Amino acid sequence: MTPDDLKRRDFLKASSGLLGASVLPVSLVELAGATPAESFTFAYISDSHIQHVKGAQFVRNWDRGLMRAVAECNLMNPRPDFVMFGGDLAQLALPQELDHGAQLLSGLKGPVRMVMGEHDYYADDGAYWSKLFGPQWYSFDHKGVHFVVLNSILTDKAWYDRWPDGKARMAEMAGLDNPNGSPFQVGAEQRAWLKKDLANVSKDTPIVVFSHSPLQKIFKNWNFWTDDAELVQDILKPFKKVNVLYGHVHQIQYNQIGNISFNSVMATAWPWPYPQSYAQAPSLLPKLTVPINRADPFFERDATGWQYIDVASGRVAAHYLLPENPVRTVAFDAKKNQPVDLQYQDEKSRTLPQNHY
Amino acid sequence: MTHKTLALGAAVVAVLALPALGDTFGPADVQKWTAEQDAVVKQGRALWTDGKLGTNGVACAQCHPNAANTHPETYPKFQKQLGKVSQLWEMVNWCIRNPLEGQSLAADDPKMTAILSYVTYERRGVKLEPGKH
Ligand SMILES: [Fe+2]
Ligand SMILES: [Fe+2]
Numbered sequence: 001m002t003p004d005d006l007k008r009r010d011f012l013k014a015s016s017g018l019l020g021a022s023v024l025p026v027s028l029v030e031l032a033g034a035t036p037a038e039s040f041t042f043a044y045i046s047d048s049h050i051q052h053v054k055g056a057q058f059v060r061n062w063d064r065g066l067m068r069a070v071a072e073c074n075l076m077n078p079r080p081d082f083v084m085f086g087g088d089l090a091q092l093a094l095p096q097e098l099d100h101g102a103q104l105l106s107g108l109k110g111p112v113r114m115v116m117g118e119h120d121y122y123a124d125d126g127a128y129w130s131k132l133f134g135p136q137w138y139s140f141d142h143k144g145v146h147f148v149v150l151n152s153i154l155t156d157k158a159w160y161d162r163w164p165d166g167k168a169r170m171a172e173m174a175g176l177d178n179p180n181g182s183p184f185q186v187g188a189e190q191r192a193w194l195k196k197d198l199a200n201v202s203k204d205t206p207i208v209v210f211s212h213s214p215l216q217k218i219f220k221n222w223n224f225w226t227d228d229a230e231l232v233q234d235i236l237k238p239f240k241k242v243n244v245l246y247g248h249v250h251q252i253q254y255n256q257i258g259n260i261s262f263n264s265v266m267a268t269a270w271p272w273p274y275p276q277s278y279a280q281a282p283s284l285l286p287k288l289t290v291p292i293n294r295a296d297p298f299f300e301r302d303a304t305g306w307q308y309i310d311v312a313s314g315r316v317a318a319h320y321l322l323p324e325n326p327v328r329t330v331a332f333d334a335k336k337n338q339p340v341d342l343q344y345q346d347e348k349s350r351t352l353p354q355n356h357y
Numbered sequence: 358m359t360h361k362t363l364a365l366g367a368a369v370v371a372v373l374a375l376p377a378l379g380d381t382f383g384p385a386d387v388q389k390w391t392a393e394q395d396a397v398v399k400q401g402r403a404l405w406t407d408g409k410l411g412t413n414g415v416a417c418a419q420c421h422p423n424a425a426n427t428h429p430e431t432y433p434k435f436q437k438q439l440g441k442v443s444q445l446w447e448m449v450n451w452c453i454r455n456p457l458e459g460q461s462l463a464a465d466d467p468k469m470t471a472i473l474s475y476v477t478y479e480r481r482g483v484k485l486e487p488g489k490h
Contacts, residue, residue: 059414060413177418177423221422221423222423270456273425277426278422278423278425278479279480279481279483280479280481280482294426297451298438300455357428
């Protein structure tokens with residue numbers, strides 16, 4: 001899919017509600033000629049990190065990020081078929097954080113499906129999250145696409161057993177750069193489940209996998225990493241069209257490994273530096289990825305946001321809604337066989353703030 | 358040559374002959390100073406991660422893992438949002454007041470020294486680029 005193959009149609013009712021038309025996305029990019037059954041849109045909100053302060057008080061900044069995404073998402077017209085939440089709803093997996101997050105998410109119109117993040121999990125192995133939202137891994141079919149949700153933030157037993165309780169595990173895992181943390185993994189149990197789940201799916205069926213951590217290895221220092229990524233990729237290899245969508249990294253990343261396209265999604269809470277901005281460790285940021293602009297700390301929503309995803313002919317186009325910035329689109333390009341940023345490819349077309357150092 | 362200059366000359370010779378004067382130091386001194394420095398860097402890392410600098414429990418490390426994106430090698434630099442050439446500690450205070458909803462630290466507050474020591478330590482080896490944007 002190249003920009004020429006794309007046609008545009010109005011997507012948000014600019015007149016409706018809460019937010020001014022100027023801050024709203026104006027168009028949906030849709031593949032020309034795709035049949036309605038193959039072409040649809042879902043919204044993707046992620047990494048809200050609802051953080052309890054004390055009493056009834058939560059960190060205002062993170063609350064606002066999620067509230068804004070929910071409000072903007074509700075203005076989409078036509079409606080997305082469903083909304084995914086990509087994990088890290090909470091900061092320390094406290095029941096009051098998950099409750100407050102669930103309450104804010106309940107403002108969304110339409111069905112919402114959840115992915116587990118490490119900040120939702122380690123205090124109680126995801127027990128409270130599961131009570132609110134259901135199973136930690138599952139699959140479903142929608143308009144000819146097979147969707148899989150994995151809990152990719154598990155870790156090895158030796159690390160788990162090092163700590164006295166969930167509170168200690170959560171405290172260690174919550175620090176992105178904490179050397180006492182531990183690399184994520186999907187684990188043998190879910191890999192076996194995934195094999196079984198995909199056994200009855202035709203190799204032509206487009207697959208979309210949702211994980212919290214990238215199912216590829218990018219930067220171990222900050223756990224932009226899944227230890228058994230290659231083993232999961234092996235299970236996905238036989239399928240012709242595979243798309244992996246992940247949260248956790250709080251920045252735009254995209255990559256192509258064989259038949260598998262990777263797209264990350266933005267956080268509503270705060271942006272993260274790109275790995276190359278840490279001078280003391282090598283980064284494997286995919287060469288394909290053109291970084292987004294550096295964030296302005298004086299505008300607290302800068303470089304946060306949410307996205308809507310078109311699935312056209314089984315391939316993903318991710319549209320990133322970044323407050324006070326133009327919508328950015330990273331779409332699968334059939335000729336190049338990889339995701340491409342529709343605006344920033346050429347080095348010369350990049351802006352100064354895209355230089356991270 | 359007068360007696361006076363002669364006496365002065367003798368005094369200089371005497372001074373040069375004394376051991377360990379001026380800024381003379383040995384390995385034990387260096388070890389001690391490095392240990393002091395490391396301890397302050399460690400305090401800085403603790404302040405960076407523990408969420409107690411402000412009032413809402415947010416920690417610098419939540420947005421700046423390994424103090425990334427603080428660019429100490431570029432300061433002092435023109436900070437467009439402040440409209441003037443600014444120092445690193447001014448931006449530290451900006452982030453304490455805003456995302457952390459806390460109170461500014463004095464420029465020479467030991468906590469500020471610890472924070473700046475940690476930030477600079479994480480950026481060791483990067484060349485100075487004053488004013489870079
Ligand atoms: Fe996150
Ligand atoms: Fe995460």
